[in-house]
Amino acid sequence: xxxxxxxxxxxxxxxxxxxxxxxxxxxxxxxxxxxxxxxxxxxxxxxxxxxxxxxxxxxxxxxxxxxxxxxxxxxxxxxxxxxxxxxxxxxxxxxxxxxxxxxxxxxxxxxxxxxxxxxxxxxxxxxxxxxxxxxxxxxxxxxxxxxxx
Ligand SMILES: [Zn+2]
Ligand SMILES: [Zn+2]
Ligand SMILES: [Zn+2]
Numbered sequence: 001x002x003x004x005x006x007x008x009x010x011x012x013x014x015x016x017x018x019x020x021x022x023x024x025x026x027x028x029x030x031x032x033x034x035x036x037x038x039x040x041x042x043x044x045x046x047x048x049x050x051x052x053x054x055x056x057x058x059x060x061x062x063x064x065x066x067x068x069x070x071x072x073x074x075x076x077x078x079x080x081x082x083x084x085x086x087x088x089x090x091x092x093x094x095x096x097x098x099x100x101x102x103x104x105x106x107x108x109x110x111x112x113x114x115x116x117x118x119x120x121x122x123x124x125x126x127x128x129x130x131x132x133x134x135x136x137x138x139x140x141x142x143x144x145x146x147x148x149x
Contacts, residue, residue, distance in 0.1 A: 007033070010075060017072050027054055028064045032076065032090045039079065039087040039102075039111045079138070087111065098136070105145040112145065 011021050031048050046061045065088050068076040076088045103112040123134050
C-alpha cells in the first residue's frame with residue numbers, strides 16, 4: 001500500500017538538502033522501510049533498534065524523527081495521537097500526495113487507515129467561504145475497533 005521510498009531515493013533527495021543520511025538516520029529510516037504502513041512511536045522505534053543491538057539513545061531517536069518530519073527532509077509524517085503520543089510513518093514519495101485518513105481505537109491504540117477521501121466538497125466550501133488556499137488536510141477518527149467494541 002505504501003508507495004515506496006527506497007534508501008537510494010532518499011540518499012538522492014538528501015544530496016540536494018543540507019542534511020546527510022548519517023548512519024543513525026539510515027538506521028531509523030530502515031525501521032520504517034521494514035515496516036511500511038505502520039505507525040510507530042519514538043519509544044517503539046527506539047526499542048526496535050535496541051533489539052537489533054544498535055547503541056542509540058531515545059533522545060537521539062526523537063531528534064532524528066523530528067528532523068525527518070521537517071519540511072526540508074519531508075520523509076516522515078507525524079501524527080499527534082492524543083495524550084502526547086506522537087506516531088510517525090513514511091510519507092508517500094510523490095510531493096503533495098494525499099495522506100490517508102486514520103481511525104484510532106481508544107482502547108487498544110490500533111491504527112487503521114482509510115484511503116477514500118470524499119472531502120473535496122468540504123475543501124471547496126472552506127476555500128470559498130474563508131478564502132483559504134488548502135494544500136492538505138489530516139483527519140483522525142477516534143473510536144473502538146471491531147475487537148474492542
Ligand atoms: Zn481496539
Ligand atoms: Zn497512516
Ligand atoms: Zn483526505
